[in-house]
Amino acid sequence: MHFSIPSATRIDKSLRRNPIAAVRNLVTRGKSRRFKPLLHDMSFEFRAGDRVGLIGQNGAGKTTLLRLLAGVLVPSAGGLEIRGVTQNLLNVSMGMQSDATGLENIYLRGYSAGLSGQEITRRIPEILEFSELEPVIHDPVRTYSSGMRMRLAFAVATSAKPEILLLDEWISAGDRFFVERSRERLRSHINSSEILVFASHNPQTLKELCSRGLVLKNGSVVFDGDIEAALAFYESDDYQAIELPARGESRKGAKRAR
Numbered sequence: 001m002h003f004s005i006p007s008a009t010r011i012d013k014s015l016r017r018n019p020i021a022a023v024r025n026l027v028t029r030g031k032s033r034r035f036k037p038l039l040h041d042m043s044f045e046f047r048a049g050d051r052v053g054l055i056g057q058n059g060a061g062k063t064t065l066l067r068l069l070a071g072v073l074v075p076s077a078g079g080l081e082i083r084g085v086t087q088n089l090l091n092v093s094m095g096m097q098s099d100a101t102g103l104e105n106i107y108l109r110g111y112s113a114g115l116s117g118q119e120i121t122r123r124i125p126e127i128l129e130f131s132e133l134e135p136v137i138h139d140p141v142r143t144y145s146s147g148m149r150m151r152l153a154f155a156v157a158t159s160a161k162p163e164i165l166l167l168d169e170w171i172s173a174g175d176r177f178f179v180e181r182s183r184e185r186l187r188s189h190i191n192s193s194e195i196l197v198f199a200s201h202n203p204q205t206l207k208e209l210c211s212r213g214l215v216l217k218n219g220s221v222v223f224d225g226d227i228e229a230a231l232a233f234y235e236s237d238d239y240q241a242i243e244l245p246a247r248g249e250s251r252k253g254a255k256r257a258r
Helices: 013-017 019-029 062-070 102-112 117-131 146-157 176-192 203-209 227-234 237-241
Strands: 003-006 035-039 051-055 086-089 164-167 195-199 212-217 220-226
Touching: 035 062, 051 062, 051 203, 051 227, 062 086, 062 164, 062 195, 086 146, 102 117, 102 146, 117 146, 146 176, 195 203, 203 227, 212 227, 220 227, 227 237
Parallel strands: 051 195, 051 212, 086 164, 164 195
Antiparallel strands: 003 035, 212 220
């Protein structure tokens, strides 16, 4: 699997209006722009029961890979096959419409997850109870604090049993009260998922939630194995010794540790 974005010297207005649509258009627009590779020749397979941790420094490609798996981005070469419904907690604002009310956003996010109107309606009481947002659920989301948005997004995303669950570092963030309240709910949600893919910088959390680790460096997978071994490799001299061009540069002449 390979993913590239075109170089650009300015921010297109369409990118500011609708990042997801614009990114898709940029990826598929074609030959008139020079493309920078962000992920390089990745090959792996996740099966039911896998609990996969994505490990790597900032800029290694973890979030880009999660967005590809979520369908937010598309690969520019190679193949990507997803069997099952993906559910993601990648960005608290992803899919949120600021001018829509909290209740309207529950339906929008539910529809985007493939739920029917009846299924969403059935889940609303439980979503409101967990998020504690019932008093403001008819207010525009733009009036919510970042913490309130996070609670709403988390409550909606964890209201249905996932098949493929995608988690980013943000789920470990937030005020202490939110983290404590969500910990048990998140663990139950993870246990009910068929596949978990989780990006984090926290070794202890990775050990608790994952059994397999993919170590990324400059857009390439450099290790795939047991989570303990993956974390040990990430901290080792072997990882530091791997020489790969920065993301967006040519791979010709790249050196890997043996």
